[in-house]
Every structure is written in C-alpha cells, then in structure tokens.
Amino acid sequence: MSDTEDKGSALLTSRRDVLGLGAAAAALTLSDKTWATAKSSPGGGLQSLGYMVVPGQDLDAWSAWAPKVFGLQLADRSASTRVFRMDEYQHRFAIDQGAQGPTYGWEVADGRDMDAMAARLEAGGVKVTPGSRALAAQRCVADLITLSDPVGNSLEIFHGPARASTPFQPARTMRGFRTGELGMGHVACFFPLARYEETSRFYKELLGFRVSDFREVDGKRVHEFMHLNPREHSMVIAAIGDHTRLHHIMMEMQFLDDVGQSYDIVNRDYYNRIAATMGRHNNDLMTSFYVRSPSEFQIECGWGGLLIDPKRWQEAEWPNSGDLWGHQLMQDGKPTTSVLGAPTERPLATPLQVYGENFETHHRPTKLRDILKTEPLR
Numbered sequence: 001m002s003d004t005e006d007k008g009s010a011l012l013t014s015r016r017d018v019l020g021l022g023a024a025a026a027a028l029t030l031s032d033k034t035w036a037t038a039k040s041s042p043g044g045g046l047q048s049l050g051y052m053v054v055p056g057q058d059l060d061a062w063s064a065w066a067p068k069v070f071g072l073q074l075a076d077r078s079a080s081t082r083v084f085r086m087d088e089y090q091h092r093f094a095i096d097q098g099a100q101g102p103t104y105g106w107e108v109a110d111g112r113d114m115d116a117m118a119a120r121l122e123a124g125g126v127k128v129t130p131g132s133r134a135l136a137a138q139r140c141v142a143d144l145i146t147l148s149d150p151v152g153n154s155l156e157i158f159h160g161p162a163r164a165s166t167p168f169q170p171a172r173t174m175r176g177f178r179t180g181e182l183g184m185g186h187v188a189c190f191f192p193l194a195r196y197e198e199t200s201r202f203y204k205e206l207l208g209f210r211v212s213d214f215r216e217v218d219g220k221r222v223h224e225f226m227h228l229n230p231r232e233h234s235m236v237i238a239a240i241g242d243h244t245r246l247h248h249i250m251m252e253m254q255f256l257d258d259v260g261q262s263y264d265i266v267n268r269d270y271y272n273r274i275a276a277t278m279g280r281h282n283n284d285l286m287t288s289f290y291v292r293s294p295s296e297f298q299i300e301c302g303w304g305g306l307l308i309d310p311k312r313w314q315e316a317e318w319p320n321s322g323d324l325w326g327h328q329l330m331q332d333g334k335p336t337t338s339v340l341g342a343p344t345e346r347p348l349a350t351p352l353q354v355y356g357e358n359f360e361t362h363h364r365p366t367k368l369r370d371i372l373k374t375e376p377l378r
C-alpha cells in the first residue's frame with residue numbers, strides 16, 4: 001500500500017467516526033483515489049428521474065386523491081400497491097404498502113449504460129445488486145440494478161421502460177404532464193447536516209449529477225439543486241432536520257390552467273393539507289403550490305419550469321429569498337412562519353416563462369367560444 005493510499009484509509013476511518021456512518025453507508029469508500037477512479041469511468045450516465053415508489057398505508061385514500069387532484073391515471077393495482085401513469089410510461093408513480101421508504105428510479109439509455117453505472121458505483125465502493133426478473137416486471141422495465149445512497153435511500157437504476165399500449169388518459173380534465181427527456185419531475189430529499197458532504201459527493205461524483213445552484217451556511221454547502229438534463233433540477237438535497245426523508249416530489253403540468261384547477265380542488269376539498277400556497281420560485285422559475293399527500297410527504301404541482309443548457313450551465317449561489325412571490329408556508333390551514341422575505345423585498349420577476357408547446361404568439365380568436373373550451377371541475 002502506498003503512502004497516499006495509507007493516508008486515504010486513515011482519513012476514511014476518522015471520517016466515518018466523525019460522521020457516525022451506519023451500516024447502510026459503511027460500504028462507501030471515501031479515499032480520494034477511489035473516487036478519482038470512479039469519476040473517470042466511462043458510461044452514458046443517468047438521464048432523468050424515471051419513476052418513484054413511495055410507502056403508503058391508505059391505498060384507498062391515494063386512489064381517490066391522486067386522480068382527483070392531479071389527474072393521475074390509475075394504471076394498475078394489487079392488494080398492496082397502486083400504480084399511476086402520467087404519460088406513456090406504464091409505471092411512473094407507485095404506492096407500496098410494504099415499502100419501508102421511498103425508492104428513487106433513475107433512467108439510463110440502455111443496458112450498456114446501466115452496466116457502466118454499476119461498474120462505476122462498484123469502483124466507488126458502493127454495493128450494487130442486480131434487480132430480479134420479478135422486480136423488473138413490477139417496475140415495468142427491461143432491467144435494473146439496486147443500491148442505497150449514503151443516507152439509506154433506496155435507489156434503482158433502470159433501462160427499457162415499458163410504454164403503455166393506450167394513450168395517457170387523465171382522470172380529470174387536464175392536458176398532461178411535462179415529462180419526456182425531462183423525466184417525471186424532481187425530488188427533494190432532506191437529511192442531517194452531518195451527512196451532507198458525503199451524500200453530496202455521492203450524487204455528484206458517482207451518479208453524475210451537476211449542480212445548478214446551491215446555498216451555503218458559514219461557508220459550507222447545505223442545500224444543492226442538481227440537474228441531469230435540461231430540467232433545472234431533478235434532485236434537491238438539503239441539510240434540514242434530524243432524519244432522512246423525502247420532502248416532496250414535483251410534477252409539472254403542461255398548462256398553467258391545469259395547475260390552477262388543481263389548486264382550486266385542493267382549496268375546495270383539502271385546504272388543511274396545503275403546505276405552501278401558489279407561488280413562483282426564483283431558481284427554476286416554477287409556478288407551483290405544495291400539498292401534503294396521504295403519505296405526508298408533499299407533492300409540488302407546477303408549471304413553466306426553466307430549461308437550461310446542461311453543457312453551458314454554471315452553478316451559482318441561490319438567491320436567499322427563494323421565491324419571486326407566494327409560496328406562503330401553511331400548516332393545518334394557517335400560515336406559519338415563512339422562510340420568505342416580505343413581498344416588497346423580493347426581486348422583480350423575470351418575464352413569465354412560457355415554452356413552445358403551450359402558447360401562441362399570433363393567435364387571434366374571433367369569438368370567446370374558441371378559447372373557453374374547458375369543462376367543469378370534477
């Protein structure tokens with residue numbers, strides 16, 4: 001063993017002691033040499049958030065809530081699961097009574113890229129397990145591998161998602177979700193500060209996430225928004241609280257009106273479950289609201305998220321107000337202490353983000369009926 005490797009091992013031992021790593025994270029090797037090897041490994045890398053599987057005991061509540069509020073299509077059900085579609089994918093969002101925690105499903109292009117990711121992770125000291133045929137069938141994918149991140153989250157890396165033979169049919173009147181190469185949305189995971197640096201390095205150096213923007217406290221990063229594709233962030237990690245938890249899943253709708261109608265339904269039928277009122281973020285420019293799900297983690301329902309050029313994007317510190325307007329935090333139907341500044345202190349909004357699929361610049365209707373082809377809320 002060289003001097004350098006020896007120093008690496010000594011660092012590893014003291015680092016584990018300082019961070020108090022548990023058994024799930026013990027497989028991670030943190031010597032600089034190992035991580036440098038992992039970084040230089042080939043492979044196409046992760047493309048997007050392909051699916052989420054979350055724990056949920058009250059399947060009836062989920063079956064009623066998700067279609068009614070967001071228009072998610074109930075695609076499959078068993079005694080212990082519910083599977084929802086949000087586009088042509090057969091499996092995007094699943095509730096599993098038997099799940100101990102959330103599972104994050106990350107998509108790669110093909111089997112070669114999946115094998116390259118497995119090799120890269122193993123070179124980084126991460127235990128990787130091939131997914132069984134039964135698990136692949138359950139997830140409606142050609143093949144997958146499973147692993148854990150440093151804070152114990154269950155991750156799956158898959159390729160070959162099954163497409164449904166029928167078009168996505170929303171459960172309520174709405175015009176679909178913005179997915180495709182952007183994936184099903186983004187996720188935000190909170191965990192203790194003591195685990196931050198190691199977890200951040202895992203996502204960036206081993207899984208290949210790139211930072212879009214970040215927040216620091218006392219010169220140390222505590223919050224990072226990370227991208228894999230043009231969606232401004234597919235994953236958020238934050239040192240908040242004393243245990244690991246899924247804070248929210250963001251689902252982006254194609255039309256602002258559909259977000260507004262979801263907000264109407266929540267205000268009408270689930271007002272006490274609103275976690276943040278309608279508002280607009282000042283990093284991904286998402287116009288959205290947050291609502292607590294039947295499993296308590298939140299769903300952010302949004303529109304108009306910023307697309308970036310991943311090849312040219314330069315990371316930057318996140319403006320500290322967090323929002324251009326709105327997103328008043330709520331608990332049990334009442335405003336709580338907000339992390340936001342007073343409205344007058346917030347920066348001016350940039351022009352409203354719109355994108356090619358859902359606006360027309362030269363539309364000149366001749367009668368109101370051409371515009372208002374909406375149907376009443378269900």
Ligand SMILES: [Fe+2]
Pocket residue numbers: 186188248250300
């Ligand atoms: Fe979000």
